Every structure is written in structure tokens, then in C-alpha cells.
Amino acid sequence: MTLKMTFPETHTLLTRLDGGVLYLTLNRPESRNAMSSEMLADIEAMFEAIRDDRRVRAVVLRGAGGHFCAGGDLKSMMAGLKPPAAGEADPIAAMNRAFGAMLRTVQRAPQVVIAVCEGAVMGGGFGLACVSDVAFAHADAKFGLPETTRGLPPAQIAPFVVERIGLTQARRLALTGAQVRGAEALALGVVHEGFADEAELQHKLMATLQKVLGCAPEANAVTKAILLQVGKADFDQVLDAAAAQFAACARGTEAPEGITAFVQKRSPKWATVT
Numbered sequence: 001m002t003l004k005m006t007f008p009e010t011h012t013l014l015t016r017l018d019g020g021v022l023y024l025t026l027n028r029p030e031s032r033n034a035m036s037s038e039m040l041a042d043i044e045a046m047f048e049a050i051r052d053d054r055r056v057r058a059v060v061l062r063g064a065g066g067h068f069c070a071g072g073d074l075k076s077m078m079a080g081l082k083p084p085a086a087g088e089a090d091p092i093a094a095m096n097r098a099f100g101a102m103l104r105t106v107q108r109a110p111q112v113v114i115a116v117c118e119g120a121v122m123g124g125g126f127g128l129a130c131v132s133d134v135a136f137a138h139a140d141a142k143f144g145l146p147e148t149t150r151g152l153p154p155a156q157i158a159p160f161v162v163e164r165i166g167l168t169q170a171r172r173l174a175l176t177g178a179q180v181r182g183a184e185a186l187a188l189g190v191v192h193e194g195f196a197d198e199a200e201l202q203h204k205l206m207a208t209l210q211k212v213l214g215c216a217p218e219a220n221a222v223t224k225a226i227l228l229q230v231g232k233a234d235f236d237q238v239l240d241a242a243a244a245q246f247a248a249c250a251r252g253t254e255a256p257e258g259i260t261a262f263v264q265k266r267s268p269k270w271a272t273v274t
Contacts, residue, residue, distance in 0.1 A: 005056070008049050010042035014064065020057040021209055022050065022111075029065025032120045034073040037095055040102045047105045054217040058209055059109065061128065062116040068141070071123025072099065074150070099124060100156035107131035107160070108228065110221030112212045116201065117141045117182070117191060126190075127157035130164040133224070134208055135191035136201060137182035143190060144179035165189050214271050216254040 007015055014025040024046060026033040033039075050056040063069055077095060084090050106113060106128065115132035117125075121143045129135050129143070137143075145161065147154040154161070154174055162170045165188045172178065185191050195201040212220070222245045229238045249255055254270070261268040 005050075005053070008042075008045040010046065012036065012039040012042045013046065015046070017056070020055060020213060022046075022056050022059045024059055024061050026061070026063045026069055029063075029067070031073060032065070032067040032070035033063040033125070034070045035099070035124050036073040036076050037098065039073075040095075040098050044102050044105055047109050051110060054110070054221070056111055057217050057220075058112040058114060058212045060114045060116065060205070060209075061132065063118065063125075065119075067119030068115070068117045068121045069123075069125025069128060070120040071125055071146070096155055099127075100159075103127050103131050103156065103160055108225075110217075110224065112220060112224075114205070114208065115191075116205070117143070117185070121185075122146055123154060124157060127154075127160050129190060130157075130160040136193050136195055136204060137185050137191040138201075139182045139194055139196050141182040141185070142179050143181075143185045144177065145174045146177050146179075148174065149177040214267070216258055216268065216270050218252065218254055219249055219258075222249060 014027045016023040113132045115129045115135040117137040145154045186194050226242045258268050
């Protein structure tokens with residue numbers, strides 16, 4: 001039976017569900033997929049909709065028209081330059097903070113998030129790549145934090161870049177507005193694998209997805225949550241919580257099936273998704 005799900009209606013995303021993998025395409029090619037407030041809301045809505053559904057095992061993020069994401073939509077942001085009235089929230093600050101909230105939602109997704117980085121991977125696009133679990137980059141993709149060259153700080157993006165590649169490299173990129181190609185992004189650890197063309201991408205993507213689908217969905221979700229707590233909570237608290245999560249998994253349905261499949265030298269039931 002083919003998996004069927006109902007997703008929120010969106011206007012800036014293209015969606016396709018295939019065998020437990022949700023292909024989510026940023027779809028504003030006329031602006032190189034620059035993120036508007038509507039796109040931020042659409043991404044939030046999609047990830048909220050699948051958060052508790054283990055039938056969706058992975059999300060593949062890509063951009064339409066040969067570009068991943070050129071960053072934030074500065075035109076829409078600048079439209080809010082009129083000072084807020086007394087007691088009103090600043091709309092520019094609200095939109096900027098919404099970007100950080102979206103990145104946190106994607107980062108915390110129980111599913112494995114895979115980013116396919118092509119063309120422009122700038123600003124917010126760079127941030128989106130940094131919150132993925134696995135990232136691929138085209139050799140000619142351009143990564144950068146150009147905000148400071150526009151007179152702005154990469155306010156919501158910088159913390160995620162620091163987490164991904166470390167403070168010293170984040171400082172170099174953010175404070176110079178430098179751009180790097182796919183090979184350097186790979187060397188920095190922004191992405192995990194490179195590709196030269198669509199055929200190579202599909203080969204590597206399918207191999208990665210096959211490995212993801214070989215992992216139990218709830219075990220993956222728990223593992224990701226544990227990993228994301230490292231460095232953010234007291235270490236003993238992390239280990240205590242992880243022990244409780246381990247016990248819950250051991251008493252659940254996945255561990256007995258996984259261990260039995262291992263002993264019987266067969267694939268576990270979750271490895272086949274239709």
C-alpha cells in the first residue's frame with residue numbers, strides 16, 4: 001500500500017512523498033528562493049505537521065531553478081522600515097526572529113533532514129544547510145554570509161553556523177562576507193559530500209536514504225534528540241535522560257524487531273517503506 005498523507009497547503013513549497021521520504025522544494029525561483037515571511041511560515045507548518053509522524057523518515061530539502069536559497073527576502077524586510085508605533089513590536093525584529101524559530105524547528109525535526117545545496121546558498125540558505133543532518137553540495141555552489149556587506153548582521157544564522165563549523169571559521173566568513181565553493185564547504189564541514197552532476201547526486205542521495213531507512217524511525221528520533229542536547233545541558237543530565245530513553249526504546253516495539261532481524265539475518269520491517 002502506498003503511503004498517503006495530507007500536508008498543509010503551502011504557496012512557496014513543492015512537496016512530494018515517496019516511500020517515507022518527503023521531498024520539500026523551496027519554490028520561489030524568480031528570487032533564487034529567497035525566503036519571505038510566507039516561506040518561513042510554510043516551512044514551519046510542514047515540519048510541525050510531520051513532527052510526530054514516524055511514517056515520514058527523512059526530508060530532502062532542495063531549491064527550485066538550480067538555487068538552494070539566496071537568503072532572506074530583503075525587499076519584503078525593508079518594506080517594514082517604518083518605525084513601529086509606541087508599544088508595538090518591531091516588524092523587522094519579529095520577522096528576523098521568525099527565521100531563527102524556523103531554523104530551530106528544522107534542526108529539531110525527528111526525521112533525518114537532508115539538504116541538497118546548489119547555486120546560491122547564502123545567508124539564510126547557509127543557515128538552513130547548517131541545521132541539516134546530511135548535506136550535499138554541487139561543486140559550483142556558492143556559500144556565504146553576505147549580510148555584513150549589506151550593512152546587516154547574520155543575526156539568526158550565525159549561531160547555527162558556529163555550531164556547524166566552529167567559531168574561528170564562522171568569524172572569518174561572517175566578518176569578511178567571503179564566498180566559498182562546494183569543495184571548500186565540504187572541507188569546512190558545512191556539507192558532507194559533493195557532487196558534480198544530477199546523476200552523481202541521485203546515486204549518493206539514494207545510497208544515503210537507503211541507510212536512513214535501515215534505521216528504526218523512533219530510535220533515530222531519540223538519537224537525534226540526544227545528540228542535540230550535547231553541550232547545551234549538564235553532561236550527567238544528558239546521560240541520565242539518555243538512559244531513560246534507551247530503556248523506553250528497549251521496551252518498545254522497534255528493539256525486539258531489530259534484534260530478532262539481526263539474529264535471523266534479515267532486514268527489519270521498517271527497512272521497507274511503501
